[in-house]
Structures are given as C-alpha cells and as structure tokens.
Amino acid sequence: MEELVATVPEKDIASYLREALVCYGAGAYRGCVVLTHIALFDGLRQKLLALAPVNAVAKAVSAAIEPLAASQKVFELPLIHQMKGAGIITQLEADILEQLNKQRNKAAHPSGHFVTAEEARFVFSEAIQKFLSQPIRQTSVVVSGIIAKISGPNFFPSATMSDINAVTEQETQTLDPAGMPQLVAKLVEVLEGADATATRNARRFLLSLASRRDPSTSAVLVKGFVDPKASNDAHAQNIAMMVTADPSILRSLSVATRMRVEALLLKNASAVGLEVPYPELRNPARILASCISVLGETSMMAGYKQFVDWVIDKAPYSPEFIRALKTSPTLLKSLTGHYLEKASNSQWDVSNPFAEALPAMDSALADVLSDEDAFRLVAAVVRGADWNGFGPIEIAKGKFVNMPAVKAKAIAFASVNPAAAQSAMIDFDQSSELSDFMTDYF
Incomplete structure (x- = not known):
C-alpha cells in the first residue's frame, strides 16, 4: 500500500492517501475508505480542471461540477455521470467509480455495514491503480513549460533528428493529446517571432512532431499550421520540410490549401535548388522521394504535378x-x-x-x-x-x-x-x- 501511494504524483492527493494508510494501520478501516474516497474524487476534479483550458467537453463538465463541490453539495455521482456521458471515462471506469462511491457511502453513513481490512485494501488499491496513479491529463502546464524553455540554446543539444525526437518525446510525455492543438499554436507563435534561437527550436519541435506520422498529430499540424500559414511565402521552407517529415499531411488538405502548398514546394525548390545535401529535409528531391514512399507516384502526379515535373526535369x-x-x-x-x-x-x-x-x-x-x-x-x-x-x-x-x-x-x-x-x-x-x-x- 505504501508503494501504491508513491505512484501518485500529486502531493495533496498523496497526502489524503497517507492519512488513509495511517487509518488502515490503526485498524480504522472505515476511515481508510472515506479518506481514499476524498482523494479519488478530488483527483478526478483536478484532471478535469487541467484539461478544461483546451477541451470544451471537459470545460463543460468541470463548469457543472465545480459549483456543487464549492458549495459542499454532493457531486460524486453527477461527476461520474457527466464524465461518462462526455466520453471522458469508459463505461467500465464509470462502473468502478460507482462501486467505490457506494462502498464509501456504506462506510460513512450509519448503515450497519462493517468495513473489513480486505474491503479497505480493495478500495485503496482500485482508486490508485485505476485512476490516481495515472498521469493527470496535463495541457496548459506542460505547454507553458515547453514554451518557457524553447528559447534556450541548449534546448536541443544536438541537431541530429534522432536526438531531437528524444527531447521532444520527453517534453511531451505527460501532455494529454487534447493539449496538442495548444502546443502547436504556441510553437507557431514562436516560429514567427524575432528570437532566432527560439525560432530554430520551434521549427525542430514541429518537424519532430510531424516525423511521428501519427494521424491525430498530423491533423493538428494541418489545422494549426499548414492551413493558416500556407498563404505566407515566408513558410515555404518550413512547410516543405514538414511535408518531407510526414507526407500524409498532403492527404487532408482542402483544394485551396493544396494549391498553396504546391506553390510553396515550388518556391522552396527554386530557393534551395539541388545543391543542398540530399538528407536535408528541404532538398526538393528528398521531399518528392519521401512523398512517393507514402503517397505513391499516381497521387503525387495528380495533386502536385508542377512540383514533380520540376524535380524530374532537374x-x-x-x-x-x-x-x-x-x-x-x-x-x-x-x-x-x-x-x-x-x-x-x-x-x-x-x-x-x-x-x-x-x-x-x-x-x-x-x-x-x-x-x-x-x-x-x-x-x-x-x-x-x-x-x-x-x-x-x-x-x-x-x-x-x-x-x-x-x-x-x-x-x-x-x-x-x-x-x-x-x-x-x-x-x-x-x-x-x-x-x-x-x-x-x-
């Protein structure tokens, strides 16, 4: 049980659990169940509050629950039902939470129910293993932390893509997927800023995200960067390199954005030429080769023929x-x-x-x-x-x-x-x- 407490990262929640553990050690099993219940539902509220800034569904659930909690009204069942209805938790998770809530009610009220050591251990372990030990769905805090460090000259100690990916992976390890749009938006702001070091790091970060070739991340990059910035020639090289890192980005473009992206690919090709080393993401031949490997020649000739012809003609x-x-x-x-x-x-x-x-x-x-x-x-x-x-x-x-x-x-x-x-x-x-x-x- 002590080891389980150590898996909970939030200090205030872990404090409740240590009190619950003291109760258990003293044979006050009823107190162990009640304190574990407090830790569990306060922990769930924290998860919602962390997610709310970038997730409209979580924000709506939190807005409905927080007034109840603030006025000391019963909010546990409404919280479970709201989270289940919003798809934040699964049906199975909702069933577990309802069961734990029932066991707390029997323990805390004069119901004649006798709480055993086995029941206290069950409630304690289920609450931690199923919910509290899981990382809080962090969004704003993680994004703010990344942006606060992005201008550091040693943010990426190496220019090697594998090393860049390792840094990016660590920085986003606790970032909830719902926070990706916020991260991309902030990185784009930095990319367009005046700080050369921060701009370089933001570019590398975005390219590393693209190199994951994850469909959900690709969709965020298209919506947060490619769509709004494809009309700006200043991003010709950035978007060309991103296409090399993840050619599947080209699949989801609207007609207007597709035409703009092809124009940017041509602009980058004219500016860069074929003199830069082939491994560089901005090399036009490397761009085309990467796209063909994912999309095939038929797709590229149909959607990006001018760019294809430019490369082949060279x-x-x-x-x-x-x-x-x-x-x-x-x-x-x-x-x-x-x-x-x-x-x-x-x-x-x-x-x-x-x-x-x-x-x-x-x-x-x-x-x-x-x-x-x-x-x-x-x-x-x-x-x-x-x-x-x-x-x-x-x-x-x-x-x-x-x-x-x-x-x-x-x-x-x-x-x-x-x-x-x-x-x-x-x-x-x-x-x-x-x-x-x-x-x-x-």
Missing part, C-alpha cells in the same frame, strides 16, 4: 533519389530519359557534370534500370564522348570500369538481345557493328 544525381523511384515506373522512365539526354548531350557543360556523377550512381542505377536501359545509357555516354566531352570520353575509353554494375547489365542485354542492342546504338548515332562496339567499350 534530374537529381542522387543514388537515394534514384532508388526511391524504383516502384514509380512513370517517373523512373522520365528520369531515365533525362539521364540519357544529359549523357549524350553535345554541350560539355551538360555531359561533363553528368559523367562525373555517374560512378557514384552506378549501383543505384543498376538497381532500378532494366538491362536495356543500362545498355542505352552506355550508348548515350559513348555519344557524349563523340562530342568530345572529356567526362564521357574518360568513362568510355576506360571501358566503363568505374560503372561495373551498369556495365554488367548492358553486356547481359547485348548478349541476349543483339538486334535490340544494335537498334539502341542507332538511336544514339552509333553506326558500328555491335561486336565492334562491344570490343571497343566492354
């Missing part, structure tokens, strides 16, 4: 992005077409950077390309070499030794489909016989 040289398109045949075909065009381009400022990037992409390309497309890529590089691009020349003269995976697939295709391989060579202005081509470059 043809990112990222192995991670290439692999992300493995199950997106339409986009992969388009990306492959861009790669072939770059490889065979007569302009050196196009073919040389692409050739320089090819070795790092070799494994990823081999994973996603068909044997035929691998052969066509080889033929395209040879065509680029014909234009005297030093990048394609280096690869072609080296017989594609720095592209072993693509080379192996190209050789396999030529061996099995020589006629199709010859046709592919013609597409890239290679007039030699396939056998000579194989000797020269393989």
